[in-house]
Amino acid sequence: MAESEHQRQIEEFGKDDDFWLFGYGSLIWKPPPHFDQRIPGYIEGYVRRFWQASEDHRGTPSAPGRVVTLIDRAHWETLADHDSHTPTERVWGAAYHIPARHVAEVREYLDIREINGYSIQFTPFHPAPFTTQITSPPATSHGASPVTCLVYIGLPENPQFLGPQDTDELAAHILRSRGPSGENREYLFNLEKSLLELSAESGDRHISDLVRRARAIERERGDGSGGEDGDDHRGDRRVGVPLHKVGSTEEQEEVER
Numbered sequence: 001m002a003e004s005e006h007q008r009q010i011e012e013f014g015k016d017d018d019f020w021l022f023g024y025g026s027l028i029w030k031p032p033p034h035f036d037q038r039i040p041g042y043i044e045g046y047v048r049r050f051w052q053a054s055e056d057h058r059g060t061p062s063a064p065g066r067v068v069t070l071i072d073r074a075h076w077e078t079l080a081d082h083d084s085h086t087p088t089e090r091v092w093g094a095a096y097h098i099p100a101r102h103v104a105e106v107r108e109y110l111d112i113r114e115i116n117g118y119s120i121q122f123t124p125f126h127p128a129p130f131t132t133q134i135t136s137p138p139a140t141s142h143g144a145s146p147v148t149c150l151v152y153i154g155l156p157e158n159p160q161f162l163g164p165q166d167t168d169e170l171a172a173h174i175l176r177s178r179g180p181s182g183e184n185r186e187y188l189f190n191l192e193k194s195l196l197e198l199s200a201e202s203g204d205r206h207i208s209d210l211v212r213r214a215r216a217i218e219r220e221r222g223d224g225s226g227g228e229d230g231d232d233h234r235g236d237r238r239v240g241v242p243l244h245k246v247g248s249t250e251e252q253e254e255v256e257r
Helices: 005-014 100-113 167-176 184-197 205-221
Strands: 017-021 035-044 046-054 067-072 089-098 119-127 147-153
Touching: 017 100, 017 119, 046 089, 046 205, 067 147, 067 167, 067 184, 067 205, 089 100, 167 184, 167 205, 184 205
Parallel strands: 017 147
Antiparallel strands: 017 089, 035 089, 035 119, 046 067, 119 147
């Protein structure tokens, strides 16, 4: 798609009350403001990896943390991925519908939240066959027809994209990273827990493997609970927190997705 056509699509998206946003990282448990529907489901043609640096939320410019991005599957197949788990054909997450009257405000919020290396793309989203919403409004039933979703992706050419990394080193790096939004480990543990709550099929082996490795390192160091349920009760650190609906664009979270 030509750059001018893509920009026009970005500017016009949502004018017909059809603004859908797909979240595959922190947006799963910390949604944008003003959404009126949250639908679990998946997209295809991508691979989710912890290959994006975070200098503004889960790390700092001098010590960047690690957050997820999506890699086009055809491009991923050309890379020497250190992760031994072959990804499934589906990337699970949650899609949010934003009413037309709130699109401009939410777009401004998202552009701030996703500014650190992420670009806007569009992709078909497939709602889960049977959806159960975990916040108001009540559950909505969707058919099999996909809907077009906006999604923020850290493309390989952006300066924060890191590419393949040794999995043990990646887990250790996440454990020692911290930024304005909190500890990097919270992001990892919340992501696994949130994914497992979406569907019986929505787990991500890359994410769960990183959690397993991180928990093992914590046990060896004696600096974590070593639990398997994603809960961490050390002080005020809370992992596996309930879905939180933000109330305004002033509340910002980690870059994501």
